[in-house]
Amino acid sequence: MQDDPPMLADSHCHLDFPELQPDFAPVMARARAAGIGRFITIATEVRRHDALVALAEAHEDVFATVGTHPHWAGAERGVPADRLVSLAAHPKIVGIGEVGLDRLLTDAPWDAQQDNLAAHIEAARRTGLPLVIHSVGEDEEMGRALVRAHAEGPIRVVMHCFSGGDTLADINLARGHFLSFSGMLTFEGRDAVRAIAARVPAERLLIETDSPSLAPAPHIDQRNEPSYLRYVLRELAYLRGEDELALTRQLWRNLHAAFPKLPPC
Ligand SMILES: [Zn+2]
Numbered sequence: 001m002q003d004d005p006p007m008l009a010d011s012h013c014h015l016d017f018p019e020l021q022p023d024f025a026p027v028m029a030r031a032r033a034a035g036i037g038r039f040i041t042i043a044t045e046v047r048r049h050d051a052l053v054a055l056a057e058a059h060e061d062v063f064a065t066v067g068t069h070p071h072w073a074g075a076e077r078g079v080p081a082d083r084l085v086s087l088a089a090h091p092k093i094v095g096i097g098e099v100g101l102d103r104l105l106t107d108a109p110w111d112a113q114q115d116n117l118a119a120h121i122e123a124a125r126r127t128g129l130p131l132v133i134h135s136v137g138e139d140e141e142m143g144r145a146l147v148r149a150h151a152e153g154p155i156r157v158v159m160h161c162f163s164g165g166d167t168l169a170d171i172n173l174a175r176g177h178f179l180s181f182s183g184m185l186t187f188e189g190r191d192a193v194r195a196i197a198a199r200v201p202a203e204r205l206l207i208e209t210d211s212p213s214l215a216p217a218p219h220i221d222q223r224n225e226p227s228y229l230r231y232v233l234r235e236l237a238y239l240r241g242e243d244e245l246a247l248t249r250q251l252w253r254n255l256h257a258a259f260p261k262l263p264p265c
Pocket residue numbers: 098133134160161
């Protein structure tokens with residue numbers, strides 16, 4: 001590892017979302033000035049794949065994924081694993097998803113969410129790329145799906161914006177999955193997820209902003225942007241009683257372990 005100031009990486013953001021477009025260049029400049037050296041902009045709809053690829057191609061430090069977010073599962077159901085696998089061949093596509101289960105924040109059809117999850121699991125297994133999972137209020141169903149998936153063969157998994165309980169955390173940790181923590185760590189009433197963030201083995205940790213959503217304190221309820229990753233790092237270091245620089249180095253190694261298609265830096 002180099003002696004330069006260590007770099008941060010936003011492991012999960014949505015750089016293509018409309019909220020970030022009016023001042024996109026300053027947003028990216030602020031993030032880079034805050035020490036963020038890599039961004040993974042996460043797909044929400046396969047139909048927008050070309051735009052996401054164009055964004056990643058335009059910026060050396062931006063990478064992308066391919067998949068259908070559960071909130072769009074009704075509008076985009078049944079994209080076959082074959083199609084995900086073939087789109088994932090692009091050199092800047094480093095993961096599959098985000099996909100998952102969520103009946104709390106969306107009324108997208110449950111059967112479509114489950115079918116999409118199965119196709120994305122298959123694509124992750126065939127490509128060896130990590131599956132980026134969105135799971136909100138579905139600990140039991142998600143736990144069962146992950147146990148079933150592993151019974152059919154190993155997959156890599158990143159649980160993004162982890163908000164589940166101890167049981168779902170332990171199902172993931174026992175299978176070598178990564179847990180990614182967001183600005184939610186700074187929200188009031190989130191003691192359970194803070195306790196999990198404090199106890200996750202260091203080599204299984206990731207951080208993210210999920211920009212433009214989930215802005216951390218002191219920007220809660222404002223638009224989120226990747227430069228606010230600093231607040232997530234600070235909170236995580238505080239919770240774990242760790243040094244921010246040492247944690248940054250660990251998180252950088254973890255990012256490349258979680259997303260092995262990223263070029264070494
Ligand atoms: Zn999500």
